[in-house]
Amino acid sequence: MSVLLSFRHLRKTFGERKLLDLDPFVIGEGEAYVITGDNGSGKTTLLRILAGLEPGEIAGFEYRGLPLTHGRLPEDVRHDIVYVHQHPYLFHTTVVHNIGYGLAARGIDGAERERLVEEAVAWAGMNHLRGVPPAKLSGGEKQRVALARARVLKPHLFLLDEPTANLDGEARGQAIALIRQLVQDNGSLLIACHDRELIELPGMRRFHLENGKLDEV
């Protein structure tokens, strides 16, 4: 297994309270991990720290062997890691614009962007919703747009925060099917969740976060 991302020690405190106090952790290239834990155990915070969205004390932080200073991730590393919120935020434009946003940010324009967006729209089964304002989408549809918006960028690491929380029935099944495809496509994923079906996806390594410590189960 080649190492994608690793740290020697990660700590996060809120005043006197120590939320995370993690020992060495390695994310392998093409590997999928699920992190379980009670509400408030720090799963979301861990994902946000790794995404560079929240400060934390990290020692020995490396991405593909390149030492990183947390809080100032180089652009190419930022482009390799995509974080998806528990309740994804969609820009007040259209489904197609949302999916193409990250491509535009990377300077991919014109026919190439259109082609990639079309492919992502089809992958997520969103063809019938392409022009719909995001405010009119259901929670499950928003989650699918967010997954397609992340996947179209072909990141090396997906950080998914409770991707099936608050979804039920068909919407949950569709989200799980998309995540299953990401795993099968050899994507590296770190997923915080409580969903039994996601936890038991084949090929998933399982960790449990409790009292600030992460243990493989």
Add this chain to the structure above:
Amino acid sequence: MDILASTRLAFALLFSGDAELWTIIWISLRVSLIALAVATPPAVVLGYALAHKRFPGRRILVVLIQGLLSFPTVVVGLILYILLTRQGPLGSWQLLFTQEAMIMGQAVIAFPVLAAFALAAVQGADPRAHETAVSLGASPLRAALTTLLEVRFAVVAGVFNGFGRVISEVGCAMMVGGNIAGVTRNIPTAIALETSKGDFAQGIALGVVLMLFALGISITLGLLQGRGGLK
């Protein structure tokens, strides 16, 4: 004074295409719109920075902007007059009693309104908007523009409020513009002058125009609130 006759004459002036009247309206619009165009970009940048960044002096700047919201326009005019008068530090620019001086004054008056609205808009934005942009690889500038676009209705509401403040202000325009017919006479200064001369017809006609502007602004703001919940 026959109010009815003056009002009738006022509407006759408006609809007859009276050149003097329409020149005053044109000068008002030109000065105020240019002032807004000048003030809006830096005010929005400052509002965004104050809402989004933490830096020394930030609190003081926020309090200053809030304080300037109710700053008397005549004092802005006074300060600008002192700066632009022939003996003043900017006297060599020879801008006193020109439209450019009025634009400077109105830009200063509109600035805190625009910045305060941008600040409130960005503070009220969903923090996930900026985080999503960053996570999708947006540069700081693109992420900032995206956030502002997400709260565009509230930012535009600030522009309309700023317009409402400057189009109707009289103190600064009178002091640095000088109320010169055909050059710096705008709606508020013309109303003040015509009323003092006892010519109520033109004053009423211009007052109607100002009220129509105010009504237009209110309707537009109402529509914006309806569209975006002011986001």
